[in-house]
Amino acid sequence: MAVENQTFYELMRAQGTSRRSFLKFCSLTAAALGLEPVYAGHIAHAMETKPRLPVLWMHGLECTCCSESFIRSGNPLASDVILKMISLDYDDTLMAAAGTDAESILDEIPAKYPGGYILAVEGNPPLNEDGMYCIVGGKPFVDKLKAVAANAKAVIAWGACASWGCVQAARPNPTNAVPIDKVITDKPIIKVPGCPPIAEVMTGVISYILTFDRLPELDSRGRPVMFYGQRIHDKCYRRPHFDAGEFVQSWDDEGARAGYCLYKMGCKGPTTYNACSTTRWNGGVSFPIQSGHGCIGCSEDNFWDNGPFYSRLAKVGAAFGVEATADEIGETAAAIVGAGIVAHAGASTVSHLLRKKPATPPTPPEGDPK
Amino acid sequence: MTGIATPNGFILDSSGRRMVVDPVTRIEGHMRCEVNLDANNVIRNAVSSGTMWRGLEIILKGRDPRDAWAFCERICGVCTGTHALTSVRAVENALGIQIPKNANIIRNMMQATLYAHDHLVHFYHLHALDWVDVVSALKADPKATSALAQSISPWPNSSPGYFSDVQAKLQRFVDSGQLGPFMNGYWGNPAYLLPPEANLMAVAHYLEALDFQREIVKIHTVFGGKNPHPNWLVGGMACAINLDDPMAAGAPVNMVQLNLVSSIIDRTIDFIDQVYIPDLKAIASFYKAWDFGGGLAGKNVLSYGEFPTIANDYTNNSLAMPRGAILNGNLNEIYDVDLTDADQVQEFVDHSWYTYPDESTGLHPWSGITEPNFALGPNTIGTKTNIQQLDEGAKYSFIKAARWRGNAMEVGPLSRFTIGYAKGISEFKDPVDALLTDLNLPFGALFTTLGRTAARGLEASWAAHKLGDLFDELITNLAAGDLATANTDSWEPSSWPVEVKGVGFTEAPRGALGHWVHIKDKKIESYQAVVPTTWNGSPRDPSGSIGAFEAALLNTPLANPAQPLEILRTLHSFDPCLACSTHVIAPDGEELVSVKVR
Numbered sequence: 001m002a003v004e005n006q007t008f009y010e011l012m013r014a015q016g017t018s019r020r021s022f023l024k025f026c027s028l029t030a031a032a033l034g035l036e037p038v039y040a041g042h043i044a045h046a047m048e049t050k051p052r053l054p055v056l057w058m059h060g061l062e063c064t065c066c067s068e069s070f071i072r073s074g075n076p077l078a079s080d081v082i083l084k085m086i087s088l089d090y091d092d093t094l095m096a097a098a099g100t101d102a103e104s105i106l107d108e109i110p111a112k113y114p115g116g117y118i119l120a121v122e123g124n125p126p127l128n129e130d131g132m133y134c135i136v137g138g139k140p141f142v143d144k145l146k147a148v149a150a151n152a153k154a155v156i157a158w159g160a161c162a163s164w165g166c167v168q169a170a171r172p173n174p175t176n177a178v179p180i181d182k183v184i185t186d187k188p189i190i191k192v193p194g195c196p197p198i199a200e201v202m203t204g205v206i207s208y209i210l211t212f213d214r215l216p217e218l219d220s221r222g223r224p225v226m227f228y229g230q231r232i233h234d235k236c237y238r239r240p241h242f243d244a245g246e247f248v249q250s251w252d253d254e255g256a257r258a259g260y261c262l263y264k265m266g267c268k269g270p271t272t273y274n275a276c277s278t279t280r281w282n283g284g285v286s287f288p289i290q291s292g293h294g295c296i297g298c299s300e301d302n303f304w305d306n307g308p309f310y311s312r313l314a315k316v317g318a319a320f321g322v323e324a325t326a327d328e329i330g331e332t333a334a335a336i337v338g339a340g341i342v343a344h345a346g347a348s349t350v351s352h353l354l355r356k357k358p359a360t361p362p363t364p365p366e367g368d369p370k
Numbered sequence: 371m372t373g374i375a376t377p378n379g380f381i382l383d384s385s386g387r388r389m390v391v392d393p394v395t396r397i398e399g400h401m402r403c404e405v406n407l408d409a410n411n412v413i414r415n416a417v418s419s420g421t422m423w424r425g426l427e428i429i430l431k432g433r434d435p436r437d438a439w440a441f442c443e444r445i446c447g448v449c450t451g452t453h454a455l456t457s458v459r460a461v462e463n464a465l466g467i468q469i470p471k472n473a474n475i476i477r478n479m480m481q482a483t484l485y486a487h488d489h490l491v492h493f494y495h496l497h498a499l500d501w502v503d504v505v506s507a508l509k510a511d512p513k514a515t516s517a518l519a520q521s522i523s524p525w526p527n528s529s530p531g532y533f534s535d536v537q538a539k540l541q542r543f544v545d546s547g548q549l550g551p552f553m554n555g556y557w558g559n560p561a562y563l564l565p566p567e568a569n570l571m572a573v574a575h576y577l578e579a580l581d582f583q584r585e586i587v588k589i590h591t592v593f594g595g596k597n598p599h600p601n602w603l604v605g606g607m608a609c610a611i612n613l614d615d616p617m618a619a620g621a622p623v624n625m626v627q628l629n630l631v632s633s634i635i636d637r638t639i640d641f642i643d644q645v646y647i648p649d650l651k652a653i654a655s656f657y658k659a660w661d662f663g664g665g666l667a668g669k670n671v672l673s674y675g676e677f678p679t680i681a682n683d684y685t686n687n688s689l690a691m692p693r694g695a696i697l698n699g700n701l702n703e704i705y706d707v708d709l710t711d712a713d714q715v716q717e718f719v720d721h722s723w724y725t726y727p728d729e730s731t732g733l734h735p736w737s738g739i740t741e742p743n744f745a746l747g748p749n750t751i752g753t754k755t756n757i758q759q760l761d762e763g764a765k766y767s768f769i770k771a772a773r774w775r776g777n778a779m780e781v782g783p784l785s786r787f788t789i790g791y792a793k794g795i796s797e798f799k800d801p802v803d804a805l806l807t808d809l810n811l812p813f814g815a816l817f818t819t820l821g822r823t824a825a826r827g828l829e830a831s832w833a834a835h836k837l838g839d840l841f842d843e844l845i846t847n848l849a850a851g852d853l854a855t856a857n858t859d860s861w862e863p864s865s866w867p868v869e870v871k872g873v874g875f876t877e878a879p880r881g882a883l884g885h886w887v888h889i890k891d892k893k894i895e896s897y898q899a900v901v902p903t904t905w906n907g908s909p910r911d912p913s914g915s916i917g918a919f920e921a922a923l924l925n926t927p928l929a930n931p932a933q934p935l936e937i938l939r940t941l942h943s944f945d946p947c948l949a950c951s952t953h954v955i956a957p958d959g960e961e962l963v964s965v966k967v968r
Contacts, residue, residue, distance in 0.1 A: 052546070054548070059399075061424050062949065063444050063445060063949045064398045065448075065599055066447070067447075068448055068450065068597075068598045069598055071495075072584040072587065072598075073584070074584060077580075077581055078584075079577050082551065083539075083550065083577075088550045088551050089548070089550055089551075089553055091551060092393050092395045093395070093396065093398070093496075094396065094495060094551045095551045096499045096504070096551060096552050096554070096555030096556070097395065098391055098393065098394055098396070098934055098938055099392055099393070099934055101554040101556075102393060102554065103393070105553060105554060126424075129744045130755050132744055132754065133423045133424075133742075134421070134422045135392075135422070136392070136400060137393060138752060138756055138757035138758060139755060139756055140755055143755070167424075167426065167429065167441055168424040168425065168426070168429070171429065172428065172429070173429075174425030174428045174429070174742070175423060175424060177424070195599060196599065250858050250861070251603060251605065251606065251858050251861065252855050252858070256608075256622075257615065257617070257621055257853070258612065258617035258620070259612075259617055259621050276596075281596040281597070282584065282587060285630065286591045286592055286596070287595055288594075288595030288596055289595070290595060290622060291593060291595030291596075291600075291601065291608065292607075292622035292623075293595055293601035293603065293609075298599075304441070307437055308433070308434035308437050309434075309436075309437050
């Protein structure tokens with residue numbers, strides 16, 4: 001007999017998980033979220049009392065890297081998220097049904113759980129050609145997106161496409177692809193940028209919502225501050241080499257083999273807000289800088305048009321400290337850090353980054369060594 | 371039966387009832403399929419349509435060629451990395467850049483890792499539900515399931531208690547009333563042929579594979595920093611190697627990371643050989659009589675070749691996976707393929723949502739011109755923004771029609787194995803022969819939906835073992851004192867010629883993939899990708915020939931015409947990737963003055 005809205009705890013218990021194991025799971029989840037141990041109790045309580053949250057995961061113009069990243073999550077496992085924590089009622093990449101059997105779910109779930117489901121969006125809607133550069137069920141994706149958003153509790157914008165526009169929105173944006181907040185304007189949208197986002201950041205956002213029955217704190221751009229509050233540069237393990245003026249000068253040179261700073265090779269870590277240098281990728285194995293290539297800034301708005309990727313950050317100048325958050329600095333200042341670093345790298349001396357923007361930007365020194 | 375004969379040997383009859391499947395799910399991207407069924411519910415006409423377009427190649431115009439790999443990588447996040455590899459090869463070809471031996475080995479490892487991962491995820495998470503009835507697994511006897519599993523594999527998760535636990539979990543999940551991704555599936559459809567025990571075994575392995583697949587890609591993470599979308603480099607790889615120095619611990623590749631890679635290779639071989647392959651054989655043994663879905667398989671097949679064993683040598687002498695084309699099912703004659711020959715690879719758009727000045731001709735990627743043209747034919751049913759039925763007599767897809775010497779071709783693992791088999795190469799021929807012998811099937815059984823799925827499994831095993839060989843090759847080269855991973859001689863654009871063209875190719879998991887780049891004044895002048903699903907998912911061409919998807923669907927009976935199970939089964943056997951296939955080249959109105967082709 002079907003039991004409507006079984007809680008997460010009931011399901012785990014029914015599936016033979018002991019209470020001890022359940023509590024261990026809650027502790028691990030708390031740790032994964034960077035929370036104090038006391039929060040394990042909150043998580044346990046939440047899991048014991050909540051039904052599985054319906055999630056409708058829609059795909060617009062995208063490459064499916066977000067879905068692929070999601071299933072890389074190690075803690076919690078994607079299989080546990082999908083089968084035990086949420087009810088993934090629509091996801092055209094994984095679902096068994098097709099055609100009208102699939103599309104009818106987009107009508108049924110919002111009707112059954114008005115205001116009670118999460119809309120997760122991977123990719124974005126193109127607006128040119130009446131939306132017909134992305135067709136689902138013979139109709140424009142953008143229309144379906146708006147319809148499903150209408151009764152959602154909240155919306156998650158997975159990845160750079162849904163958050164900012166990403167590669168199809170790069171100059172000259174032939175399809176007029178837009179981030180979802182251009183067409184969904186009356187719902188809270190949690191932006192989880194990156195191309196793709198880190199797996200554990202994706203499952204961390206879902207776990208947080210399930211655990212605390214609230215949306216995570218967002219910055220002014222709509223990103224969860226817990227994962228996007230610091231720049232990659234702030235916690236990069238190669239930061240001491242930056243501070244010491246030790247840079248990779250050329251691919252596979254002695255500095256590259258020694259793990260020196262990749263700033264001169266175009267690394268965008270100093271202006272990129274993401275958790276790569278702390279959470280790292282694929283179970284903590286590495287992250288782009290550790291594997292020798294600079295950050296390309298894939299979680300930043302418009303990063304495709306801020307290249308070339310191998311040009312060092314430059315232009316104007318000031319720098320700021322690790323303590324500054326995205327909101328304090330703002331978009332403009334985030335671009336400014338580059339010049340401060342240019343001056344710094346040119347001099348190749350140890351210096352303390354300035355917290356505040358000076359009145360007049362310093363000029364990069366002449367003959368900046370490569 | 372009346373019908374129209376296509377030049378490539380198929381009969382199309384659109385007189386019967388039309389059935390629409392949109393979206394086709396469990397693929398990458400957006401796709402629509404329409405078929406006409408005769409009175410016996412047999413498919414007599416098939417129409418496949420790519421229903422998304424992003425215009426990446428327009429976006430690439432004017433960019434730094436060294437950045438192109440990152441843009442191209444975002445063509446697809448499922449076959450992540452293969453477009454990036456194709457792109458760096460194209461740029462290196464244009465600029466005459468030679469990569470170090472280690473970079474070649476590591477790139478081959480990246481590609482073999484992708485094969486192993488992508489094929490595994492495809493089989494279990496995108497394709498298995500076409501063969502496996504999840505709900506039927508509830509009726510299985512766990513003891514009998516255990517006996518079945520232990521009879522075909524030494525994989526340790528095979529006790530009666532293990533399968534009993536999996537079954538109990540599944541039961542509770544179904545009882546919860548929230549079926550999630552299994553909602554509205556085609557459970558109980560008579561086209562599902564597995565006994566409950568085989569279904570339960572497959573469900574258990576669906577879950578195990580979902581947990582295990584994330585391990586395989588850690589090889590990408592070591593060498594490329596992340597997965598999906600690892601990082602690449604024109605001139606080699608950015609992952610510098612340091613084994614002995616005091617700074618080795620902070621280097622991209624050191625002994626710790628190499629040990630991790632080695633361990634993952636061992637576990638990947640075990641999982642594929644002890645779970646994937648036995649499951650494949652078990653499933654195949656129950657579907658032997660369902661011999662539909664051949665289409666172009668075994669008739670017109672194409673492979674560009676892959677895995678250069680000698681760095682910078684992309685000739686057939688070097689490629690571990692051979693290049694070639696077979697026409698009209700004649701396996702005794704294998705044609706060579708030249709991607710720079712204007713008469714070989716061409717794309718047509720008379721049935722695609724693009725415009726050419728003369729749509730009766732095809733264009734080689736280096737000389738193509740294109741602009742999007744979303745126009746529906748006069749026999750379309752519905753409106754521009756509410757399409758109920760496409761008019762396949764007119765334009766009906768965002769996929770172009772790629773042709774090789776005018777022929778529609780099938781690409782992918784089965785095509786690669788067919789060419790390897792036809793060339794008599796034992797590492798491709800022997801596993802095919804062994805599988806057919808095990809299943810007591812004739813050679814022709816290979817050219818079916820099931821054969822396509824089986825070849826992918828054999829190739830996953832081939833790739834996993836190849837990873838082991840490549841790792842040994844890397845260690846041997848490192849032991850000889852060669853640590854180089856990048857060649858920066860032509861890194862600076864100031865060293866480049868004013869105008870060059872290049873082509874790069876790979877065999878992506880889904881099939882033949884080529885990128886054609888034209889670099890002028892240090893910038894990308896034009897860029898074109900012809901991808902596996904451009905071949906397999908192509909619409910009709912001016913001659914009326916149909917592509918591989920459409921051909922494979924013909925003459926397949928549906929057990930229940932209200933449910934598209936068999937349509938999904940055959941389409942999924944190709945592993946469609948629609949974000950890859952729907953692209954356009956840059957509008958190019960300029961005459962080329964001087965072009966150097968390497």
